[in-house]
Amino acid sequence: MKFGKVIGRVVSTQKVESLEGLRFLLVQPMNEKLEPSGNAIVAVDTLQVSIGEIIYFETSKEASRVIEHTMNPCDAAIMGIVDDIEITERK
Amino acid sequence: MKFGKVIGRVVSTQKVESLEGLRFLLVQPMNEKLEPSGNAIVAVDTLQVSIGEIIYFETSKEASRVIEHTMNPCDAAIMGIVDDIEITERK
Amino acid sequence: MKFGKVIGRVVSTQKVESLEGLRFLLVQPMNEKLEPSGNAIVAVDTLQVSIGEIIYFETSKEASRVIEHTMNPCDAAIMGIVDDIEITERK
Amino acid sequence: MKFGKVIGRVVSTQKVESLEGLRFLLVQPMNEKLEPSGNAIVAVDTLQVSIGEIIYFETSKEASRVIEHTMNPCDAAIMGIVDDIEITERK
Amino acid sequence: MKFGKVIGRVVSTQKVESLEGLRFLLVQPMNEKLEPSGNAIVAVDTLQVSIGEIIYFETSKEASRVIEHTMNPCDAAIMGIVDDIEITERK
Numbered sequence: 001m002k003f004g005k006v007i008g009r010v011v012s013t014q015k016v017e018s019l020e021g022l023r024f025l026l027v028q029p030m031n032e033k034l035e036p037s038g039n040a041i042v043a044v045d046t047l048q049v050s051i052g053e054i055i056y057f058e059t060s061k062e063a064s065r066v067i068e069h070t071m072n073p074c075d076a077a078i079m080g081i082v083d084d085i086e087i088t089e090r091k
Numbered sequence: 092m093k094f095g096k097v098i099g100r101v102v103s104t105q106k107v108e109s110l111e112g113l114r115f116l117l118v119q120p121m122n123e124k125l126e127p128s129g130n131a132i133v134a135v136d137t138l139q140v141s142i143g144e145i146i147y148f149e150t151s152k153e154a155s156r157v158i159e160h161t162m163n164p165c166d167a168a169i170m171g172i173v174d175d176i177e178i179t180e181r182k
Numbered sequence: 183m184k185f186g187k188v189i190g191r192v193v194s195t196q197k198v199e200s201l202e203g204l205r206f207l208l209v210q211p212m213n214e215k216l217e218p219s220g221n222a223i224v225a226v227d228t229l230q231v232s233i234g235e236i237i238y239f240e241t242s243k244e245a246s247r248v249i250e251h252t253m254n255p256c257d258a259a260i261m262g263i264v265d266d267i268e269i270t271e272r273k
Numbered sequence: 274m275k276f277g278k279v280i281g282r283v284v285s286t287q288k289v290e291s292l293e294g295l296r297f298l299l300v301q302p303m304n305e306k307l308e309p310s311g312n313a314i315v316a317v318d319t320l321q322v323s324i325g326e327i328i329y330f331e332t333s334k335e336a337s338r339v340i341e342h343t344m345n346p347c348d349a350a351i352m353g354i355v356d357d358i359e360i361t362e363r364k
Numbered sequence: 365m366k367f368g369k370v371i372g373r374v375v376s377t378q379k380v381e382s383l384e385g386l387r388f389l390l391v392q393p394m395n396e397k398l399e400p401s402g403n404a405i406v407a408v409d410t411l412q413v414s415i416g417e418i419i420y421f422e423t424s425k426e427a428s429r430v431i432e433h434t435m436n437p438c439d440a441a442i443m444g445i446v447d448d449i450e451i452t453e454r455k
Binding site: 001002003031032037046047056058059077079080081082083084085086087088089 | 279282286289292314315324349
């Protein structure tokens with residue numbers, strides 16, 4: 001899982017049936033120092049995360065398991081909200 | 092999921108059986124500012140998307156779920172058409 | 183799926199059982215302008231593609247579905263031969 | 274699998290149900306010379322690894338198999354603690 | 365699948381149960397000219413490959429199918445030993 005910041009929302013009316021009713025947020029991936037890293041992605045949100053929050057997300061197959069209808073196609077999902085990152089050892 | 096723009100079409104007569112009858116579009120991946128990012132890919136389209144439209148697509152296993160015949164091999168599919176991207180927080 | 187050109191063949195006598203009898207080609211990945219992009223990979227071929235042909239291939243789990251014995255481990259497969267790439271919209 | 278060093282911990286109260294009760298560590302990926310390589314990731318730990326230890330981890334689907342409740346979504350998990358890396362051949 | 369050279373061994377006593385009894389080799393990924401490309405990875409070996417041999421390996425889900433106990437988590441496995449790479453067409 002990687003860190004990210006929710007920076008916006010994606011509006012889409014016409015989509016594949018299995019994505020109907022889901023909320024799509026725009027997530028900026030970040031490194032462990034919470035600096036932006038790479039392009040923003042579109043992730044499914046089932047936690048009602050607010051814009052601006054620091055979250056961790058998953059990509060790949062696992063992401064689809066967040067969604068109740070398991071056959072939903074989905075390759076990115078928000079997994080949790082970060083309360084704190086404790087870095088106690090240097091690389 | 093990532094953003095992309097449909098920039099063309101791929102014609103292929105000889106292919107593996109499970110891909111017969113599917114429509115293949117050429118998709119240029121884009122970042123959240125809709126600037127091109129990386130090489131174009133070949134994605135399956137089940138939404139009858141027009142050339143020039145901004146879409147979001149998936150790669151990896153999930154993509155194959157868009158196709159009714161679930162055993163179809165497919166690692167990239169168009170998931171929806173983007174109406175709007177609202178960026179309300181800066182990175 | 184990505185574009186590639188078949189540039190050679192890989193000979194391997196000693197391999198895991200599930201790969202016995204399969205044909206392995208050396209594929210140079212290409213972008214949509216058919217310029218080389220990245221390192222060549224080893225892909226399974228079930229279409230009897232000739233050396234020099236432009237094809238599209240898949241990587242990741244989906245690739246294994248091309249092979250009849252579905253339990254075959256395989257993370258790259260040739261999916262079809264490209265007849266034409268029509269680019270009608272610029273990035 | 275890749276090498277990494279456990280450099281910290283991630284605290285998260287609000288998360289998807291399937292991640293409840295799991296321990297999340299911050300892992301700095303490393304190359305075979307144990308030099309840092311890329312951004313730190315968040316990995317599930319089922320081995321009670323200590324901060325500072327050198328481990329190997331997996332990403333992608335396989336990671337979720339470490340967790341008993343197989344439907345847990347998880348795309349990164351610590352697989353073992355490295356006792357020794359013996360490099361006997363140069364690249 | 366990609367080419368690699370076996371450059372060493374990884375010793376690990378404490379690991380997740382599903383990896384018990386497996387042999388882990390250190391593999392340096394290589395391009396088709398057999399030049400090193402990227403960081404070494406840890407791959408499962410079921411072919412009793414010798415140190416120094418040129419092999420092809422897989423990453424991602426497919427790798428786990430090499431192992432008899434199919435629920436083993438494993439994201440990299442050696443699939444075969446390379447006898448010859450015939451490059452007959454230039455990129």
